[in-house]
Amino acid sequence: MLDVVFSHSYYYKFDTKQWNNKTPYPPLGTIYAASYLRENCLSVGLFDTNLLDDPKHVKLYLETHQPRFFVLYDDGFNYLTKMCLTTMRNAAFEMIKIAKKQNCCVIVCSSDSTDHYEKYLNGGADFIIQGEGEVTLKELLECIDNNGDTTQLKGIIYKNEKEIIKNPKRPVLKDLDMLPLPAWDLVDIQSYKDVWASGGNEFTLNIATTRGCPFKCNWCAKPIYGNRYNSHSPEYIVKHLKFLSDTYGVNRFWMCDDIFGLKPNWVQNFNIELQKEQLSISYYIQSRVDLLLKEDTIDALAESGLEEVWVGAESGSQSILDAMDKGTTVEQIYEATRLLKEKNISVAFFIQFGYLGETKEDIEMTIAMIKELVPDNIGVSVSYPLPGTKFYDKVKDDLKLKANWTDSDDLDMMFSGTYSSEYYRKLQRYVHKEFRKSQGFDNLKHLRFKKLNSILKLGYYVPSSFLDKIQLKTMVTNNA
Numbered sequence: 001m002l003d004v005v006f007s008h009s010y011y012y013k014f015d016t017k018q019w020n021n022k023t024p025y026p027p028l029g030t031i032y033a034a035s036y037l038r039e040n041c042l043s044v045g046l047f048d049t050n051l052l053d054d055p056k057h058v059k060l061y062l063e064t065h066q067p068r069f070f071v072l073y074d075d076g077f078n079y080l081t082k083m084c085l086t087t088m089r090n091a092a093f094e095m096i097k098i099a100k101k102q103n104c105c106v107i108v109c110s111s112d113s114t115d116h117y118e119k120y121l122n123g124g125a126d127f128i129i130q131g132e133g134e135v136t137l138k139e140l141l142e143c144i145d146n147n148g149d150t151t152q153l154k155g156i157i158y159k160n161e162k163e164i165i166k167n168p169k170r171p172v173l174k175d176l177d178m179l180p181l182p183a184w185d186l187v188d189i190q191s192y193k194d195v196w197a198s199g200g201n202e203f204t205l206n207i208a209t210t211r212g213c214p215f216k217c218n219w220c221a222k223p224i225y226g227n228r229y230n231s232h233s234p235e236y237i238v239k240h241l242k243f244l245s246d247t248y249g250v251n252r253f254w255m256c257d258d259i260f261g262l263k264p265n266w267v268q269n270f271n272i273e274l275q276k277e278q279l280s281i282s283y284y285i286q287s288r289v290d291l292l293l294k295e296d297t298i299d300a301l302a303e304s305g306l307e308e309v310w311v312g313a314e315s316g317s318q319s320i321l322d323a324m325d326k327g328t329t330v331e332q333i334y335e336a337t338r339l340l341k342e343k344n345i346s347v348a349f350f351i352q353f354g355y356l357g358e359t360k361e362d363i364e365m366t367i368a369m370i371k372e373l374v375p376d377n378i379g380v381s382v383s384y385p386l387p388g389t390k391f392y393d394k395v396k397d398d399l400k401l402k403a404n405w406t407d408s409d410d411l412d413m414m415f416s417g418t419y420s421s422e423y424y425r426k427l428q429r430y431v432h433k434e435f436r437k438s439q440g441f442d443n444l445k446h447l448r449f450k451k452l453n454s455i456l457k458l459g460y461y462v463p464s465s466f467l468d469k470i471q472l473k474t475m476v477t478n479n480a
Contacts (some may be wrong), residue, residue: 004141005056006034006186007047008074008079009092009110012051017409018080022199024189024395025206025254027075029224033109034073038132042141044469046186055094062102069141070099072125073133074110077208077222077256082386083405084112085461092125100124100359105144105394109119109133111223115387117157121164128157131224132172132211134179158453172225174212175219175387176232181240204252205244209270213258215288218313218325219355221386222258231263234270237275239288245279252287252307253283260285267297271304284308284346289336298339301358308376316369317362325390339375351431354417354424355383356394367431371438374436378435380428383409423475428471435466 008027012019027048034044047061062070074081083089089112099106109129111373113120117128127150129136136155143153150158155170173179196203209232212225232240244250261267274281284306289311292298301309313333315321321328333349340347351366371376385392385399395415402414411428413421440458443451 001044002045002067002358003042003103004034004037004069004071005010005045005062005065006030006071006184007095008049009072009088009095009112010074010078011049011052011055011088011091013051014087014091015085015407015409017407019091021300022195023201023204023270024195025078025204025256026050026184026189026191026192027073028077028182028206028208028256029075030073031182031184031186032179032183033071033134033187034138035180037138037298038183040138040447044183044186045182048187049091051191055091056094056098056197059098059102060097062104065107066102067104069144069462070095070102070104070106071137072096072106072108072110072113073137074112076111077206078133079119079256080408081191081276082221082223082445083384083408084260084386085408085410086404086406089116090117092120095477096120096124102409105457107137107140107159109137111221114223115221117166119244121157121159126158130155130157130166130169131223131226132170136170170242172228172230174230174231177236183242184247191334202252203250204254205248206249206254206256207237207240207244208232208255208256208261209260209266215259215263215327216325217327218390219352219383219386220279221392223388229259229262231266234266234273237270237274241281242277242279245281249279253281255283255285257286259291260287261297261301262291265306269301274304277338281305282307284310286310286312288312288328289332292336292340293332297334298343298345302345303383305343310348310350310377310379311342312351313369315362316366317358319439320358320366323357324352324355327424330365333369334373337375339473346376348371348379350382353380353382353427354413356383356415356417358418364429367434370431370435374438374442376433378432382413382424382429384416385415419475423472426468426472426475430468433461433468437461438466 012024034046038044042168045065047058096106106125107127108120113128114130120128127140139153140156143150154168157166193203212229214229215229284307287309290349314326316330318330337347385395398415402412411425415422439456444455
């Protein structure tokens with residue numbers, strides 16, 4: 001018997017786009033919570049759903065281990081869980097029903113359950129943890145075991161006989177180094193390696209150096225860690241990296257922070273600690289162009305092994321960036337891209353179309369920016385209203401038929417934007433083709449024959465994007 005079985009509700013196979021990438025990451029937030037409980041003398045197990053295809057598989061695991069508590073603890077470091085995809089929500093509900101039939105006390109901690117706690121309580125969950133969960137979960141289990149008073153426990157939501165009780169939130173952790181390293185031993189690392197190998201990708205593990213984000217982009221939700229920003233020390237992170245390198249032979253990492261290296265001199269000190277341990281790694285991050293331009297940040301990133309940075313470029317239109325409260329400028333996007341390329345660091349853009357008030361001219365400026373800067377990769381999406389954001393409040397009256405995407409490739413416009421969902425789906429395909437065209441011509445111009453495949457594909461992308469452009473013009477005319 002186990003005291004606690006942990007699981008989560010993300011299934012890569014339910015999200016075709018993500019599964020086809022063949023780059024799944026273990027549920028980092030989940031194994032942090034498992035490690036914290038285990039350090040506090042509770043026996044724990046992990047039913048990892050990431051690589052599975054049916055929630056019903058949890059039944060046998062629960063029958064075998066007979067836990068008192070079943071904890072659905074989503075990985076808050078996986079940005080996809082913030083999107084509250086309906087396929088994953090339905091999987092969570094099915095697992096909750098199975099666990100209740102096994103007489104488990106069911107506790108849920110996730111972005112979706114924080115935003116939609118009524119649905120989860122009505123679906124059978126006993127308690128919802130709002131926000132950051134490790135300390136709250138430990139105290140909740142102690143309270144239940146001791147027949148304590150849950151009305152005094154911060155950070156939980158539950159039902160009594162008459163109503164839903166929502167207790168005050170718990171402050172976020174400030175000293176992240178008090179957490180033990182995640183319980184990596186609960187993860188079948190080889191199964192992840194096999195999937196990465198099947199896609200021809202170099203195996204990479206995910207770690208987080210921080211929690212939260214202090215910036216106020218008005219479309220970005222922060223249901224777990226809030227608008228605060230707290231950081232592990234460089235020493236803790238290098239210890240974590242060394243453990244993963246020594247134990248699993250992994251030296252490539254996805255630093256899955258919302259914003260990497262925000263704390264002054266953190267990146268520089270991180271580089272120093274890596275040199276002390278003689279630890280050679282490669283990694284990729286998410287960051288902001290304004291932060292990258294501070295002091296010698298890019299130099300320190302390059303020296304420490306940075307391979308690629310994804311920046312929230314969002315738009316080539318300053319008016320759209322300002323409407324988003326992004327706090328960056330188009331000029332900073334250009335300058336950061338130039339400096340990163342000089343250091344042979346790959347640059348990738350997150351691009352967002354469909355924001356309120358976007359015009360045809362705004363779209364054209366964004367496409368022009370991509371073609372001129374020729375990033376190494378792009379991720380194109382449409383604006384997505386997340387509960388708890390100013391953007392959501394502006395469009396919530398439109399969200400009557402659909403308030404969540406089914407999967408990450410959905411791209412439905414769920415509010416009344418400038419153009420239709422069909423237009424933006426076509427636009428996404430067109431922008432990707434224009435991007436590949438720009439790469440092909442850039443490789444041809446600089447005689448990069450190692451990129452011959454990119455050059456040869458111009459024979460497809462040139463005519464195909466031309467046809468897409470004609471169709472987009474027709475859509476705009478019909479829309480008018």
